[in-house]
Amino acid sequence: MAAQIIDGKAFAATVREKVAGHVARLKEEHNITPGLAVVLVGEDPASQVYVRSKGKQTVEVGMNSYEHKLDAETSEEDLLAVVEKLNNDPEVHGILVQLPLPGHLNEDLIINSIDPAKDVDGFHISNVGLLGTGQKSMVPCTPLGCLMMLRDHHGSLSGMDAVVIGRSNIVGKPMAQLLLGDSCTVTIAHSRTKDLPDVVRRADIVVAAVGRPEMVPGDWIKEGATVIDVGINRIERDGKNKLVGDVDYASCAERAGAITPVPGGVGPMTIACLLANTVTACCRANGLAEPEGLTA
Numbered sequence: 001m002a003a004q005i006i007d008g009k010a011f012a013a014t015v016r017e018k019v020a021g022h023v024a025r026l027k028e029e030h031n032i033t034p035g036l037a038v039v040l041v042g043e044d045p046a047s048q049v050y051v052r053s054k055g056k057q058t059v060e061v062g063m064n065s066y067e068h069k070l071d072a073e074t075s076e077e078d079l080l081a082v083v084e085k086l087n088n089d090p091e092v093h094g095i096l097v098q099l100p101l102p103g104h105l106n107e108d109l110i111i112n113s114i115d116p117a118k119d120v121d122g123f124h125i126s127n128v129g130l131l132g133t134g135q136k137s138m139v140p141c142t143p144l145g146c147l148m149m150l151r152d153h154h155g156s157l158s159g160m161d162a163v164v165i166g167r168s169n170i171v172g173k174p175m176a177q178l179l180l181g182d183s184c185t186v187t188i189a190h191s192r193t194k195d196l197p198d199v200v201r202r203a204d205i206v207v208a209a210v211g212r213p214e215m216v217p218g219d220w221i222k223e224g225a226t227v228i229d230v231g232i233n234r235i236e237r238d239g240k241n242k243l244v245g246d247v248d249y250a251s252c253a254e255r256a257g258a259i260t261p262v263p264g265g266v267g268p269m270t271i272a273c274l275l276a277n278t279v280t281a282c283c284r285a286n287g288l289a290e291p292e293g294l295t296a
């Protein structure tokens with residue numbers, strides 16, 4: 001059976017369209033323009049690309065984008081002052097501090113200094129706790145994108161066996177919480193899991209967030225399962241640079257019922273969900289109804 005390809009690029013475009021519609025309504029009916037502030041410390045080339053892309057897409061959906069570029073030697077005190085200013089700025093509804101931060105800065109301290117209501121990355125400890133207890137929170141963008149694609153494909157996820165490979169704070173753990181929230185039976189596998197192939201073979205839904213190129217082969221996949229590949233790995237093959245996921249796409253696509261490609265799967269959904277979170281944060285801040293279908 002050839003798997004259905006879950007087209008994250010196309011799905012992300014529909015999410016952005018929905019966001020743009022809400023932004024237009026907020027402007028027209030309430031004279032409010034949602035604003036997203038992105039703080040970049042240092043000159044990490046990958047981070048610069050992400051930040052540029054986030055800013056561009058923010059403007060494309062009609063929101064205000066504020067970029068704060070600080071040099072790599074910025075002190076913790078100065079960075080905290082920038083965050084504090086953004087926390088108190090009513091024009092700013094979402095704040096994102098681009099990670100990783102230079103080594104002398106305490107990431108946890110910085111992230112936890114963001115107003116949780118403006119924490120559109122969903123990394124603040126309050127949002128982690130709210131998500132873990134099934135309360136309304138800001139949800140990390142990558143797992144939110146995965147959840148949206150799964151809901152769109154399956155409708156209800158209730159009762160499905162889901163295996164999340166990877167237990168990071170930004171993908172694996174929140175992904176597992178979201179699947180639990182949708183009544184899946186969830187297993188979190190990681191580098192110390194015994195007999196990983198056997199664990200994965202039980203899954204109706206496999207979410208791979210490991211960071212190891214093509215680690216999951218097709219014979220680990222239950223016939224008809226849905227495979228969500230979060231991995232983004234740059235490899236060299238046949239003398240060319242290539243982007244591959246954490247699953248071996250060709251062999252997994254032979255057994256899966258549906259699969260996300262890399263590139264063009266989870267990747268484009270992440271920024272789309274950042275925009276969705278910003279419009280959600282803006283609605284909440286103004287006591288307005290939240291847009292439907294853009295939150296967990």
Ligand code: NAD
Pocket residue numbers: 142165166167168169170171172189190191192193196209210211212230231232233266267270
């Ligand atoms: P991470 O390095 O923080 O976590 C990786 C996890 O994989 C760890 O919990 C570890 O226990 C587990 N792991 C490592 N080796 C393993 C093995 N052999 N068997 C089973 N588990 C193993 O990574 P992360 O930040 O969660 O990112 C994971 C991948 O997702 C990376 O490729 C990253 O680039 C990608 N990613 C993509 C997006 C996106 O927008 N698509 C966003 C975030 C991360």
